[in-house]
Amino acid sequence: MKILLVGEYREGQLQGCTCELLGFARQMKAEPVMFLVGDAADLPAFDGRLYLAEAGRYGEFSPEVHQQLVLEVVEKESPDLVVLSHSSYGWDLAPRLAAALEAAQISEAVAVADGAFEVPACNAKLRRTVRPATARGVVTLQAGAFDPAPAGGTPEVQTVDSAVEAAGAVEFLGYEAAEQAGVDLGKAEVIVSAGRGIGKPENIGMIADLAKALGGEYGASRPVVDAGWADHDRQVGSTGQTVAPRLYMACGISGAVQHLMGMKKSDFIVAVNSDRDAPIGEVADVLVVADLKEFVPAFMTTIQG
């Protein structure tokens, strides 16, 4: 099994998910070979071959150019699998590679065994086991699903010097920083978060009151923020804040992986959900199966009584 990993680099920094790619290669007992658009000043620490394309020359985000560069390395290495992170970089680049290689793509793998990959379906309520019907496969890995390889070693660097034109139709203009968080959820010892299950915006008040009664802050899941029921600085998850309070209470949150990424390291997790099968149950220390609109007022009465 030959694997080509496609590392990630942004704003002058190697991204953490790159270690998970190396962890995947280790689990597959494959010699790690990596392609990276990055910089010699910040290289991943591993023993293996690294094809390094200078970010200064080829751009940090230039999907059509990166596609061509990866294809040139595939030509040289002839890997069985091309592996990326299931991230804003990886899920953008992977189908471009799969299309050019006429290869199957498996998105967001969470496990692998005997050449078959498990991927989530229906908001992680189900798991699908799929395998490529093509000789070569392109795979993206769910963030956090594979243990990162411990850093160590020095890659044998081969600088990519390609004739590919360093500009595509998609032109990168620059980054926009995340909005400054008005509320630093990272400092809260208790967070009570509202999900779509609260049903209507008026019910945010009930969640905020409970958070206050427990001496904490309230947070929210992405759908609640997208709907405008809570401000973005309350959002917990991979595109919001990452938190690890003593107590995290998820109210009406089904538990999409993007949300779990932002809170699963909390010391103690309580989930209140009417759906016993909601994926949040996987990480919860206590799952209270109940209608929030009944449970939260009852719980307030209990703790204040």
Place this chain on the structure above:
Amino acid sequence: MKILVCLKQIPDMESKFRINEEGIWYDEANLAWRINEYDEYAVEQAVQVKEQLGGAEVVALSLGPARVKEAIKKALAMGCDRGVHINDEEGWRRDPFEIASLIAGYAKEEGFDLVFTGMQSQDRGSAQVGVLLAGMLGLPAMTTVVDFALEDGAVRVKRELEGGMKACVKCNLPAVVTCQLGLNTPRYPTLPNIMKAKRKEMQTIEAADLAAAGSRLVTDRLAFPEKKGGGLVLEGEAADLAGKLATILRDKIKVL
């Protein structure tokens, strides 16, 4: 300006899912269906472009059995001009390459200036069809878009990155844009618009009449994930549950 919106009809994610007889996908019986949430943002953005330009033709396309026409009708009620239904009883079996090739088979002769799709579906979550379709149509693709502006024949978007950061990206038309949640606020169809939508054109094309790419993925099975979390599950009356949880929080983590 000619705009295509690709949308998928998916089951309500709160449904109690059951595995189908073949053991490779969910059983479609007794499910409530709706437009894939990401695609609602795609529909809304297409209609907003039409409003901005003071006119454009917006085509709403969906692939699947007859039921998906309901999703197309909703898109028409939101402001799309005509519907295209690629009739395919076996649509659920198809992998992203096959689906993209069927859509491309229809779209390649139509000369769309702008194509919107959701960045992924809620049931499959592959996040591939939009990018693959772009490749097959020979168009540039911009994915995971949370901000969209059209000016002088160029599209300027913001892509959502990890940690709340965004990347500002630009490209000229024609182009494919895949929409992330929160891109806009999808409108609710009004009753007069629902009535008007009934008179809008709905074209049906048989999938068999379009050239599909061969399948590249084999599905071994679909299953419920093993319950790994050994968490305590509390069920019963709200008042009893409240008491039990309060006791746990007091004893175990001394929060109360």
